[in-house]
Amino acid sequence: MKKLSLFVYSGLGVITIFVLFLCCKPSESKSASIQQREQIIPTNLKWSERMALSIMKRHPKAWQIDNHEKPKWDYKIGMILTAYEKLYAKTKEQKYFDYIRDYADVLIDSTGSFQNFNPKDHNIDFINAGKILFGLYHKTNNQKYLKALQTLRNQFVDYPRTQSGGFWHKAIYPNQMWLDGLYMGQPFYARYTVEFENGAKLDDVAHQFELLRNHAYDKETGLFFHAWDESKKMPWANKETGTAPHIWLRALGWYGMALVDVLDYFPKDHPKQKELVGYLNELANGVSKYQDASGLWYQVPNLPNRKGNYLEASGSSMLVYAIAKGVNKGYLPAKFNKVATKGFDGLTNKLIKVDNNGELHITQVCASAGLGGNPYRDGSFEYYMSEKIKIDNSHGLGGFLLAAIELDK
Structure with a gap:
């Protein structure tokens, strides 16, 4: 009887210990999770690293940015990761390189094939994230990155064009060129043709800018x-000129970033280099006239007093980056540094919020905007005001990161 009771007692002891063990495990896990969320981001770092660490804290995997539920090869994430490339080059922090490589490795298999890619879609947005592959290939010499680069380059071989030779924005938007598309395709195209084709297609790159300069420029506003x-x-196009009804801030940002980024690959003695530098000066002069006293720009920049208009973060960030880089590279006169600095100060003073753990958030970001499609977008002022305004939307995150790195604040 004593033996039996001892056995039961001992058994209960084992069960008790086992139960305690189970109870402790979730607590430890929960504690680690809380610790991760409460991680302090140092305020003595530069704005660029503070924002980069904030993004990584919220989204340990880059494909999760914008709260994506599953991985997607995405032009906005591509823009953000080009900023991480610049940050890695400045800081030599391996975590920034790993963040980039992990994104590519999730979306590209061992043969260099993209997940969910149909070349017949002819979507110029798909090209943009490909810019991260140059650095990955040069650093690792992994042939899958080269294969992926070649896949994206081949898109331009049979990509649909307007009669005058401009790349359509997408196959579903026939005969249309958007300012957005210059950023999505041309910096990649320029770098590829310089690194692998001795610059054979630089004239074609420049031609894309020439077409939009000749047809989308508004002399009245600059x-x-x-x-x-x-x-x-x-239906949205002007029947005489073919232009959209309005000027949209982020489109100006895309255009400016496209110019300063393609110029990285145009030799100074190339016949088109001065032309592109001229376009950048024209843009800098134009947008400077519409810069608000805060340093920011409005969603529809030439109608600042119209009801509903607001100071928008992504386009403002992109213009700050384009102007700052233009000055740093010597394309723009030094006087424009004041415009860029004023713009960045406007972002940090008015649109960047810091939580108790030092985490940065960017506010007043237009979630998305376009023309045509279904549901139909008519390009009216009311349409641009109707699009959702978000916090920490990727367009704003990427633009701010690039601006902060370029100004080295």
């Missing part, structure tokens, strides 16, 4: 309309 329909058949 700014650019969002898009141009060469066929003039789209």
Whole structure:
């Protein structure tokens, strides 16, 4: 009887210990999770690293940015990761390189094939994230990155064009060129043709800018309309000029970033280099006239007093980056540094919020905007005001990171 009771007692002891063990494990896990969330981001770091660490804290995997539920090869994440490339080059912090490589390795298999890619879609947005592959290939010599680069380059071989030779924004937007598309495709195209083709296609790259300069430029404001329909058949298109009805801030940002980034690959003695530098000066002069006293720009920049208009973060960040880089590279006069600095100060003073753990958030970001499609987007002022305004949207995160790195604040 004593033996039996001892056995039961001992058994209960084992069960008790086992139960205690189970109870402790989730607590430890929960504690680690809380610790991760409460990680302090040092305020003595530069704005660029503070924002980069904030993004990584919220999204340990880059594909999770914008709260994506599953991995996607995404132009906005591509923009953010080009900023991480610059940050890695400055800081030599391995975690920034790993963040980039992990994103590529999730979306590209061992043969260099992209997940969920149909070349017949001819979507110029798909090209943009490909810019991260150059650095990955040069650093690792992994042939899958080269294969992926070649896949994206081949998109331009049979990519649909307007009669005058401009790349359509997408196959679903026939005969249309958007300012957005210059950033999505041309910096990649320029770098590829310089590194692998001795610059054979640089004239074609420049031609894309020439077309939009000649057809989307608004002499009255010195700014650019969002898009141009060469066929003039789209309901949103001006029947005489083919231009979109309004000027949109982020489109100006895309255009400016595209210019300063493609110029990285145009030799000074290339016949088109001075032309592109001229376009950048024209843009800098134009947008400077519409810079708000805060340093920021409005969603529809030439109508600042119109009801509903607001100071928008992503386009403001992109213009700050484009102007700052233009000055740093010697494309723009030094006086424009004041414009860039004023713009960045406006971002940090008015649109960047810091939580108790030092985590940065960017506010007043237009979630998305376009023309045509379903549901139909008519390009009216009311349409641009109707798009959702978000916090920590990737367009704003990427633009701010690039601006902060370029100004080295």
